[in-house]
Amino acid sequence: MAKKRKKRKEIKRKLLHKYRLVILNENTFEEKISFKLSRLNVFITGSLFIVCLIAFTTLLIAFTPLREYIPGYSSTKLKKQATELTYKTDSLVTVLNYTNKYLDNIRMVLNGDVTNNKINRDSLFEQFKIDPSTIDLTPIKEDSVLRAQVALEDKYNLFERSTKNINQILFSPINGTITQEYDPNKKHYAIDIVAPSGTPVKAVADGTVIFSEWNTETGYVIILEHKDGLLSVYKHNGSLNKEQGEIVRAGEVIASVGNTGELTTGPHLHFELWSNANPANPKDYIDFK
Template identity: 60%
Template sequence: MAKKEKRARKIKKKLLHKYRLVVLNEDTFEERFSFKLNRLNVFVFSTIFAFFLIAVTTIIIAFTPLREYIPGYSSTSLKQKATDLAYKTDSLQQELAINEQYLASIRKVLTGDVKTVDFNKDSIIAAAQVDASNVNLTPSKQDSLLREKVAREDKYNPLTDSGDLNVVFFAPVKGTISQAYDVKEKHYAVDIVTVKDAPVKAVAEGTVIFAGWTPDTGYVIIIEHVNNIISAYKHNASLNKEQGELVGAGEVIATVGNTGELTTGPHLHFELWSDGHPIDPTNFIDFE
């Protein structure tokens, strides 16, 4: 017991034993300043200073932007920006794919690389000869439920147009048809011979989706109308509209010419397309 008390007093004496720290000038040995301390003071000061450093570091990491420089730590704003960029990149990729498909369709229109729709005329005649009174037109239960479901969904659909869109086509030029629409010869257009530099008019209102020069057909202008209808005007002498412009029905868009390699004289090569398929313009327009 006495040894333990003696050891405790010895430890206490060491902790409370005072030391003097003196700072001297190296050249003159003049005393600059000095202060007294003991081991207990040094331990207490070191502990307080360590807690102070820990507290300051915690505050810096938690409440300042410096935490972003710590490896493996990412801020909320950077995550939000990365997410926004990912969404924008995905949207741009989708838009790029749509534009590439659109340009591929226009390229097919210019080169005439399209497929025609073949159907059996005999089947149409046979269907017309069927007596409708002998056909059961009563809708089934599944058909009635489907019609009711579609009607409910389309009732409040803002993209559904309740009215039918009717398009009236104007003649782009007046003249004589030198070569008619012929699917067998892959001539998906009508060639109208008329006076050189005669005005070429838009058959309906729409948007110019192409206006430029091609080696085979010269100055070409293509207009997109409602219901996915496209009209093309080729071999023009000059163009009055540019790509992206809106045109009205009957508005002058070009002048008749003889440009391009695939031409033998002043005329208008006129094409009409619906949903990517060529149609005979003479079924809708009177050119004479």
């Protein structure tokens, strides 16, 4: 027991034994600062410093954005932002694909390219067709009465019905002489109309200018986009009055007849119509007189 007590006293003496820490001037050995320390004080002070440092680091990580720089740390806000960016990326990819297809159609219009392998849209609905033989087509009493009533009203209708072709809904771009007709066999997907240089070229319908630039082969070209997937193309112009993105009205002057481009043979308008990226005969839509 005496040895244990002696040992404890020795440990206590070492812990409480005072030491003096002195900071001297190296050149003059003048005493600048001095501290009286013990091993117990050093141990307690060091422990408190470590605890405070751990607490400060924990608070810094928990309540500041620095936690996001820790590898493997999961942030709800970052996950939400990543999800939103993923959706936006998918949307942008979809828009980009549609834009690329749209630009491909414009390229086809400018180059006069037509894909030979056309899809027969009617064949897409073959599986949904209904066999008429399986349906009872006998008219009911109400249907017969309605048919008789409509027939009677039409018989005494005093208003003259229009017999004009509904396809002829567009205005003629210029008045002139047609020198070359629409001929798909010769890959001439347009009609050429001869007119004096400077003759105003008018928009055939309301639309938006989607192209208005110079082309080496066809000179000054302007393309209008109309409703129902219809495009009107005007080539070999002498000048352009509208820029890309402008809205034009039917009959509004958009260019003037010219003789520009390598493929021109004189002052004329090379006029094309494209419906859903397929060439169309302008005479099916316009009455050129």
